[in-house]
């Protein structure tokens with residue numbers, strides 16, 4: 001019921017995306033949309049093209065065919081940093097933190113697209129640069145509290161355990177205050193407790209900040225619980241798209257996941 | 265009194281992110297600066313100026329510059345000598361063209377010119393990385409030295425091919441030229457290096473420094489969170505070259521007085537500064553100073569001991585010195601890649617717990 005006023009217009013739409021690497025077709029004619037405020041999942045077996053799909057959305061891969069529409073406008077070919085500056089943040093399947101920097105510095109770097117003072121003001125520091133720094137420090141401290149990572153604020157992230165790194169990476173993405181947050185297997189390799197924590201963070205982010213989230217996840221139970229709608233990919237093609245209930249009962253999806261042969 | 269941070273609580277974020285978060289460090293820095301500015305000038309003599317203090321300051325400036333590029337932004341450069349030459353020749357041409365210009369501004373302008381040249385030579389860094397970038401910067405080193413040798417306009421068609429710094433003043437006191445007093449050249453260099461060390465600290469702790477560090481750690485991730493890689497790398501090249509250009513201008517204008525490009529700014533100087541940064545500590549402002557101090561002072565010390573005290577022949581001492589420095593560089597690369605600055609940090613860490621290690 002609150003579902004209806006939480007979810008708004010289309011935020012992002014991909015139309016007929018095809019992507020191949022040499023002879024390998026990673027994505028074939030994929031179309032779907034992501035609505036403002038929803039949690040959208042992409043699932044599928046290994047090598048289905050899920051990560052490639054996120055890479056297309058954030059401008060890291062450039063598809064041979066198809067269009068990406070963001071906030072009602074067709075997006076021309078863009079560099080990843082330009083996409084980030086439009087309000088798209090993401091985390092990676094293999095964590096991509098700045099390992100030599102502290103948790104705090106990683107999160108502060110996440111804010112970088114919003115920081116404006118020029119190099120001369122930075123050189124002087126006192127005045128605008130320091131004020132800006134403190135303003136964003138405040139924002140970052142909120143995220144640190146939210147994620148419960150106060151104790152590792154000053155620790156170089158390379159020294160943190162895997163689960164914590166995943167959390168810091170989420171924090172860095174949140175620091176950008178994105179409109180669209182892309183999470184590539186945020187719970188991979190986590191134990192049950194860590195998965196529960198992460199699920200709660202995802203729901204809270206969506207709920208409190210109204211952030212639209214697109215996530216890839218292998219744990220079907222988690223996906224069914226979290227998401228509003230699910231896209232299923234297999235061998236680069238779209239198998240199904242809909243609410244968890246629809247997807248769960250889709251024959252093609254069941255076959256793909258159970259490996260049932262199609263010849264009967 | 266113990267050296268410690270307990271009891272030194274931070275109650276707001278401004279205190280937490282200052283340059284020297286521990287009170288005792290803060291005092292130590294101020295005491296050191298006060299000593300350098302208000303005591304040393306009264307006691308400095310020609311030997312201390314020429315052999316120890318001024319070279320230390322000049323090479324600290326160069327090490328700060330290279331540390332910004334290599335230590336913070338992760339772009340290895342072997343072109344430092346060439347960029348110092350750009351600073352030196354800019355300094356020379358500016359001195360000749362504007363005889364009335366205060367030497368302080370001459371050095372700053374020489375830095376700015378070098379920054380522009382640095383941006384041009386930094387352009388390939390978008391495409392090439394690591395070892396290949398090092399080779400490209402090596403090419404720029406040779407190209408620049410060749411250019412300053414070959415084009416007579418740079419050395420005003422002098423028959424020797426050398427450039428010689430005329431006397432230039434600040435507040436009526438000679439800073440360059442043969443009659444400049446020791447205390448004046450020392451204070452001039454000290455002032456510049458102090459100002460720009462604080463600026464380097466400010467740049468590296470804020471937005472721009474984090475952009476550089478993130479490029480260093482993982483350039484793809486940096487781009488994906490919204491950092492334009494070209495802009496970040498070129499700004500590092502610009503700032504770094506600015507510092508290196510100033511150090512070249514100081515080396516030529518204030519310290520050497522005259523220079524020949526291959527001799528004063530050869531490839532050995534590029535390596536010297538790189539070793540300073542490695543030994544001192546990559547990505548550390550303090551490390552730039554420690555590295556410069558080490559590589560300037562250790563040779564002076566060794567020479568004094570071997571030649572002065574033991575009476576060994578000077579060329580034997582020079583060879584032993586090279587061996588020793590070479591061994592040290594290997595030691596640091598293998599055992600402590602974060603350099604003297606890290607050793608210093610660890611010592612403080614221990615002191616902080618002392619005398620109760622648990």
Ligand SMILES: Nc1ncnc2c1ncn2[C@@H]1O[C@H](COP(=O)(O)OP(=O)(O)OP(=O)(O)O)[C@@H](O)[C@H]1O
Nearest residue numbers: 021024025026045046047048049050051052053093
């Ligand atoms: N940069 C690349 N170069 C060549 N092939 C690629 C590249 N990126 C992806 N592929 C190929 O595209 C296909 C889809 O890969 P992708 O990483 O998108 O799968 P995925 O659904 O994320 O799988 P997983 O669940 O294992 O993460 C695979 O066959 C992969 O080998």
Ligand SMILES: [Mg+2]
Nearest residue numbers: 050051052093
């Ligand atoms: Mg993947």
